[in-house]
Amino acid sequence: MSRRVVRQSKFRHVFGQPVKADQMYEDIRVSKVTWDSSFCAVNPKFVAIIVESGGGGAFMVLPLAKTGRVDKNHPLVTGHTAPVLDIDWCPHNDNVIASASEDTTVMVWQIPDYVPTRNMTEPIVTLEGHSKRVGILTWHPTARNVLLSAGGDNLLILWNVGTGEMLLTLADLHSDLIYSVCWNHNGSLLVTACKDKHVRVVDPRQRQVVAARFAPHEGMRPMRAVFTREGHIFTTGFTRMSQRELGLWDPKNFEEPIALQEMDTSNGVLLPFYDPDSNIVYLCGKGDSSIRYFEITGEAPYVHYLSTYSSKEPQRGMGFMPKRGLDVSKCEIARFFKLHERKCEPIVMTVPRKSDLFQDDLYPDTPGPEPALEAEEWLAGKDAEPVLVSLRDGYVPLKNRELKVTRKNILDRPPPGPRRSHSSGDAAFSRPSLEEVLEEIRALRQTVQAQEKRISELEHKLSQFSNGTA
Template identity: 30%
Template sequence: MVNDIPCIKNLYSDQWNTAFDDLQICTRITESCGIACSSEYIATPWQVQGGGVIGVIKLENMYRNPPVYKLKGHTSNILDIQFNPCYNEVIASSSEDMSIRIWEVCNKEDKSEEIKKSLCILNGHKKKVTIIDWNPLNYYILSSSSFDSTVNIWDIENEKKAFNISMPQKLTSLKWNNTGTLLTATCLNKKLHIIDPRQEKICTSFVGHTGGKCAKNIWIDGYSGNENYILSTGFSKNYMREIKLWDLKNISDPISTISIDNASAPLLPHYDESIGIIYVIGKGDGNCRYYQHSEGVLRKINEYKSCLPFKSFGFLPKQVCNIYKCEIGRIYKNENNKSIKPISFYVPRKNPNIFQEDLYPPIIKHDPNYSSKSWINGNNLEITRINIKDLTDADIKIYKKFKTVPKSMDSILIGDPCLDKRSFIIRQFTKRFTFFKKNNNIEFNNNLNISSESSFNINDSEQTEEKKKIKISIEDIDNDKNKSGEISDRLKEEYVQTETIEFNKIEENTNSNKFLDTITCKKWFGKPN
């Protein structure tokens, strides 16, 4: 069944003015993209003596010298890193020390920190591990390839090797298909291989590109593709870079061939399975070419051009893109090993504020309950999808700078005794309160103190010269439910936040529930009772 996908004729790119600056990105060139992205973090090999360190940064901390989470454990250079497709805080890394490590990044505070203990260490390769790739449906299954010409399938849940496949030569590419049942790989022997990992055998092999340099490949399946289609990039006999589209039902000739240029860097493809967009980038190139696949036809749309080359790059998950700007893709580009800049790809629409359903078809819904044992025993999970606009706030919180507090959540309302007892007003525009807990006291900046034991004081610098101190007891609040019945509950429970809350100006109102509708928070981690 072929799904209806839009024919994208115009797709323009825009490099952001902001960036992650003052970084120490590793200068060593690897065969992978070099940067990994999840919905919350961006990770890259870090420049240290001896190698083996991964730097992880929150996506929201895009400024000069951001806090860096450093993962230390490998004893040699990092060759590949990949975030888990389901758990955006879990990352896998491979190294020249012949090991694979699984890490969990759980940095709730914006400060630099080091992690030296990984979740698990996978040893089994005899030479350095060059490629790793997570199974797209089973999040406890990981594939890896090494210089020892083997492919290992790892059971992360039980920290052991599940399957081993011997290959003719060293692999230059290894990718799962959309259902997580087959692997496609390219070797230095110029052949493209289809692997059934659970049978531990190579199903099909054929010559992909006649050139001697390394080739890459990906599956062109999913929502806008075909389960039998594979795209490969490589070199011809004349050392021209080329792209080929293959149908596994007829491997004698490719369906489509596109000749690019005679540059020396291998082309790394990335596929957006929802609308059929294929991004092709070569390390050292300043260009990013993008095509659209539709029913076996590759059509070039446009290309991003820059005088600065791609030293490394990574693609952001599509569910995090800004749907109200018609952003369908974003690349994080390393230009000088000191900064990472985002490049967004937009489809021009007349009214981008309306959700464009054709640009954002349903994406794969993650099921973390699918165990590794079930997959190893031969059970395949059916793909279920969810609409992007139905995702939770946690998946798109990067663009929600302010979030409205629901009525069911507790809030702190500040009364002004100069007004009627049933009337309240917050006196300032976006007045910031930063509060924290210390010895059962909640202390506020801007000369505002609240004690959780008996009462709270308000010192307003804008009052008269006498600077009157106002004291309202919890008992008074308990006796007056119309004032705010939720204040006493919050103070008695000593529910303390460690983030900055911004209060907007609220007009005079006697209904306390309406206050809760208009209070906005920059970050809110509270839960309803």
Template identity: 40%
Template sequence: MSRFVRPSKYRHVFGSVAKKEACYDNVKVSNNAWDTNMIAANGKYISVNWNVSGGGAFAVLPVARTGKLPDIYPLCRGHSAAVLDTAFSPFDDSLVVSASDDGTMGVFQIADDAFDILDLSEKEKERIGGLQDFSPVRKLAGGGRKIGQVVFHPTASNVLAAASGDHVIKLWDVEAAQPRVTLSGFADTIQDISFDWTGSTLVATCRDRKLRTFDTRQGGEAVQVVDGHGGIKGSRAAWCGSLDRIITTGFSKMSDRQMFLWDSKNLSAPLKSIVLDSSSGVVMPFWSDNNIVFLAGKGDGNIRYYELESDELHFLTEYKSSEPQRGACFVPRRCLNAEENEIARAYKVTGNQVQPISFLVPRRAESFQSDIFPPAPAGEPALSAADFFNGKTSGPKLISLEDGRGVAGSGASTGSVPAAKSAPTPAPATAAPVSSPSAGLPVTSPITPSTPAQQTSLPAPTRTATISAPAPEPAAAPRAASPTKNLYGGARATPAAAAAASTPAASPAAATAPSRISRPASPVKSSSAAPAPNGSAQVDELTAELAKLKSQLVERDAYIRKLEVENEKLKVNQERVRAALMS
């Protein structure tokens, strides 16, 4: 054993939890058992999976509004099943995407004044119609199975990776509402996904205990597939920033919690293996560009952290707490308070509270400490979605945390990079041309861009009333002259158009299935045959019945939400009466 202590700038890093008045109380966290972080955050908002009836929902909490949340709180709705995961855009703090058990994703744009109504009195709220829930500005239909994880691309605007229950990962163009690349080859449930520094490679863990890396521009099968952690429980992965290293957490065959360090260029065996403990909670890894990895275990009260140096993971210390965490997340580094030497900030979800935790480096000097604050990724994209899907690659644009100015040379894009030899042959590109983007989104700090990249803006947000009227009866079956649009913008062949085909007859059930297309406005040629004359009538009848059931489902969700609001009002009045009697 060495007699000398290893020198490190982060040896005395400590975690400081916010005071109670700076926490977020009365948070009704979802009880869903799906393995997810439960929470996402940036410098402006926090999203939390919410426990509701009548469809799935999540709440968006403004970071500046601390304290106890009101019993009746506006929620982001639009799913018919539980919300499993959420993700904020790295280039638009007001844009958040939700993944649901109903197989869809909702894109929400939160207005800056959306929560001003919370400052009004009860009478003023009733006068303007009460609190209103948020509706998605766009819905993405991921398929018939649930969407378990969503992650935004780190350098390209409006590019989203989504892992679905049919064992594939799709890269979506959010603006066009279409999947452009599909990553396949999984044999079981996908547990976690993570992009590398440029977003050209993606690593994924799976319940089949395999670790896979993919070329995101080529799609198809994995470039590398190796055995990961031996245990059947949840495994997570985190890319080590600009390094070509990957950190995974999981369980051994003896149910010990482990952490592995991998070389992304050669996954034949882990470079480093560490046994953490024998607890049962899934370990969530979070990487900081200070070369520190934070490990937060579900069901634990502690957050431990290691420093990566020369392919060695050195234990620093841990933040200790008696309150177990159900989930956790870390904010982007551009949102940190450099004046307080804050190198990381986490949000920890407990039973009914969200706690901010700042990780600080004790320093006597009051000036900017450049040695512990390397440049951070800026809130401005280096590529557009069209550039990325056309094969361009780029590192993120960087800013200095001292003055917010851009770092020269960062975010420079290059041409199409050839895939690795073991990568599968790419499918022909079917991406629709992207509409001309609008002006780039503003960044909180000034940035000197090295390449012109623009952020495509989304439509203005729409909100629905909390107590909404029943949905109108849907229209009759569309005309047969042209294909119709389904709920999410895709084209669907009408029964009469299918009847015009000359191929053999197909079953009515097959005729009702929507066609998979890449462009929402292009007609679809039916490859299946026309149904019999009586089959066409059955298709019309089934289509009308399906529309009726969807309408009834919307009415049911609205009625359940109405009952929830009335129930919360009764609880508030009951508390007021009790307080009046006690006084």
């Protein structure tokens, strides 16, 4: 007699649950822009959501604990002159977020730990280099201050946010609109999905495509691609008959898929959220009301369906919490922030366990907030694994660390020689040297920054008084 053997996996019984009503974020006017980004970015401190706004583009940042009804006058981040299309938190500084817009710019913002009293309009730095709208942002996983942007001009640009400079411009690699970009685990390679039906593996520092696959999914609708922990590529797309499909590929042998599965006939683009610690990929379709999740293993069929979280209302977008923002005491292995038309609803994914002890097998050491490299080291060819932290005692977010932008100034020169005096009779006058003018500008700038800091502190105290906490 033979009997079917059930595959052993600690994630077979993962289940999703929405939080209670008072832990949601209500009265948020989520953006109606027709762009296939997630519209939401979260980290252990904040949830950021792209929202509707008049006369430009804006997003809202809420402290995670500030649940319930959001005040209609809650300050927004409003520096862009056209709709915001994508936002992404810096993995190495929980107070820094980047935003990309139809106005062709990328802006980087320092979000204070307190709630400001008025809209934020001044970014730390504005990055200008794209000629068309910028729709994709992603930070480097291990190098400090390295940000990648992709625009409607088919360019990939890598920036050093700490100096406000372009590090690299990757032109001529893509012949059409780029749908998605993802780093591998140490940031040495990128995988891109493009409207020209190619998935490409790119070495950014060599400025070249090292592997490519034409039409991993034969349909014309948008694809997505992400790197897995083993260096494989997980893709989502559509068949020729417009069925949604997922695939797993080895870039060293791109012709044949490791796995290829048809899903359903819905037309929403599937956004993959991949967790390298558990090797689970969560698929959230725009306009769907469900989250499906799969475990990727080394055994056939390689992509194993686990379960589906279903609800009644469709999602407008989705945020995915980094591992260090989860509650390890409740065996929480993922948390999503589902956007509705007027609210944001956290959904918690849990592995059922009876023990209250820390579950080592569910929580291997995970990437922490410290970068492994400086931008210059990475650009020079160095690679490093992420700096890991243990979640055994939970993760406490760091205090606000200010991002300082130091622009390289072409006017900076070595001090000139002795000043020459021009005499007229007994009266001598001298023109200040360029170095002295620059020194005076620096001193004035420091004075202005000190006053801004003072104003910021006073605003903070004022907000505490108005909230009745002081």
